[in-house]
Amino acid sequence: MPETVLSLKNASVFQRENLILSDVNVTVEKGEFVYLIGKTGTGKSSFMKTLYGDLPLTKGEGNIVGYDLPTLKENDIPFLRRKLGVVFQDFKLLNDRTVKNNLLFVLNATGWKDKAAMDTRIDAVLDKVAMKTKSFKYPYQLSGGEQQRVAIARALLNDPELILADEPTGNLDPQTSVEVMEVLQEINKNGNTILMATHDYALLLKYPSKTLKCDENQIFEVVQKTV
Numbered sequence: 208m209p210e211t212v213l214s215l216k217n218a219s220v221f222q223r224e225n226l227i228l229s230d231v232n233v234t235v236e237k238g239e240f241v242y243l244i245g246k247t248g249t250g251k252s253s254f255m256k257t258l259y260g261d262l263p264l265t266k267g268e269g270n271i272v273g274y275d276l277p278t279l280k281e282n283d284i285p286f287l288r289r290k291l292g293v294v295f296q297d298f299k300l301l302n303d304r305t306v307k308n309n310l311l312f313v314l315n316a317t318g319w320k321d322k323a324a325m326d327t328r329i330d331a332v333l334d335k336v337a338m339k340t341k342s343f344k345y346p347y348q349l350s351g352g353e354q355q356r357v358a359i360a361r362a363l364l365n366d367p368e369l370i371l372a373d374e375p376t377g378n379l380d381p382q383t384s385v386e387v388m389e390v391l392q393e394i395n396k397n398g399n400t401i402l403m404a405t406h407d408y409a410l411l412l413k414y415p416s417k418t419l420k421c422d423e424n425q426i427f428e429v430v431q432k433t434v
């Protein structure tokens with residue numbers, strides 16, 4: 208039986224009173240790697256924001272990792288985000304502290320207490336993105352690709368049921384994009400479910416997978432042509 212981690216039925220996405228997407232019907236099953244593509248301004252980020260509780264779902268049905276989006280309360284949002292790993296285009300690391308302390312900050316904020324367990328977890332996630340040897344560095348001492356790998360490690364800390372990556376390669380050159388994509392592919396192979404917004408069609412061709420497209424206020428699944 209597939210386990211559904213995200214399901215939207217006849218949902219609409221709004222930015223304030225502006226309708227951005229309507230009649231959205233999307234499901235993501237555990238273990239899938241799903242792309243969300245579409246031209247700039249078609250609503251990919253707005254869609255992602257609705258999923259992690261940054262925009263309210265005011266019309267239609269939506270459930271993500273067990274949370275009912277239409278009835279989501281402000282107080283639920285930190286708990287929802289613990290079950291999601293969110294990765295952004297601009298990494299969003301804290302520049303005033305080392306890689307390790309960036310990760311410790313998240314563990315402290317999410318209720319971890321046992322210091323030895325925290326160290327073990329940080330080592331494990333940094334190992335997954337091949338950044339274990341650079342835990343003492345500050346983000347500004349790292350390349351863009353390395354910073355994004357740390358951001359992916361941070362997203363993995365609390366063993367998320369779904370990773371939402373919004374243009375994770377948007378600030379990276381093509382070769383570095385492939386390196387980051389390899390990391391995402393690897394963690395997907397190890398069981399993590401990933402929804403990734405991108406407009407990098409080269410990545411889609413290189414790593415084909417289920418693809419949803421935003422266009423004309425709708426989201427629909429597209430079948431990739433083999434070239």
Ligand SMILES: Nc1ncnc2c1ncn2[C@@H]1O[C@H](COP(=O)(O)OP(=O)(O)OP(=O)(O)O)[C@@H](O)[C@H]1O
Binds near residue numbers: 223245246251252421
């Ligand atoms: N904070 C906001 N308030 C009002 N409208 C917004 C806001 N943010 C985005 N929009 C509008 O919502 C629409 C969708 O934008 P969104 O950023 O979701 O698109 P996108 O597909 O992610 O684009 P990009 O690839 O450039 O990030 C655009 O018309 C945009 O102008």
